[in-house]
Amino acid sequence: MEDVREESTKENTTEKNTAAKGAEKKAEHRKRIRNLKKMIIGVLLSLLLLPTILSVVALGQIHQLNTQLNQSLLILADLSVQVQEVRRIAEENNSQAVEMETNASNPVEQIQQNTLEQTEVPADPYENMVKVCLTFDDGPSRNTDAILDVLASYDIKATFFVNGHPGFEEQYQRIVNEGHTIGMHSYSHVYSDVYGDLDGFAQDLDQIQSFVRDVTGAESVYYRFPGGSSNTVHTMDMQDCISYLDAKGITYFDWNVSVGDALGYTRSVSEIVESTMAQIRALDADTIVILMHDAPGKETTVEALPILIEKIQALDNVAIVPITEDVTPVHHVIR
Ligand SMILES: [Zn+2]
Structure with a gap:
């Protein structure tokens, strides 16, 4: 079980x-x-x-x-x-x-x-005319104002080759301000200093150029040799002076007519006028440069000036002009 x-x-x-x-x-x-x-x-x-x-x-x-x-x-x-x-x-x-x-x-x-x-x-308005340049050396002087007044009354421009004359600053300025050409004529006008040697010439030139520049503000580029380029008061070779001016861009002017107011005696007004006009008529040139002097004792030059201006203006095809680059230089020494 x-x-x-x-x-x-x-x-x-x-x-x-x-x-x-x-x-x-x-x-x-x-x-x-x-x-x-x-x-x-x-x-x-x-x-x-x-x-x-x-x-x-x-x-x-x-x-x-x-x-x-x-x-x-x-x-x-x-x-x-x-x-x-x-x-x-x-x-x-x-x-x-x-x-x-x-x-x-x-x-x-x-x-x-x-x-x-x-x-x-x-264009040069006087290109085909005979140009007459009135030039005044040795100033300014006590006659400068009278000369400028005459020129102004005829509305004519001229050229002043000045020396160094401190005290006449107003006259230098009038020359420039009234439209005239200001040229140089050495500072001292003492031949032995100007023409002693080239250094002396250069120094004197620089002195007058600086003086004009300082007084007027104008740069002068024209020169007249004291006594002219044909003077015989020195033994320097004038060609050296001319070359020096060339290098500086300065043109020199002599003259081909003289009023004869620096002959050692005082010419009468009529003598100045007749002599000057005879020289102009006898001259066959396109450019006439008349030498006059703006210096003390040259009063007959001032008196003759208006008569000369009128007689020159009465000539045919003639113009009174200041020196400019349009004017052919008149030279005594031919280079
Ligand atoms: Zn002179």
């Missing part, structure tokens, strides 16, 4: 084990199914969400591309405007070049026209 019970117990135990194993398997099976369902749902969700996400991303990129495209179109429009502007300028330049080319169709004429424009200088 005991064996039967044992057998029965064993059978019961075995049945119980078998049932437990079946339940375990079923639970595992359900778990697998759940997992499988989760996986399927996950896959399904992924399949549904992915296109949406991709669409959103794509839309963002499309928007960005659209913005870039708009910017590019704006830049392109700007470039187009710039290209049109460059083309317009190029066309303008081209038309100007054609115009210039047309104007310069005759290169010689063009060069001549340009040269004329660049070098045009006022």
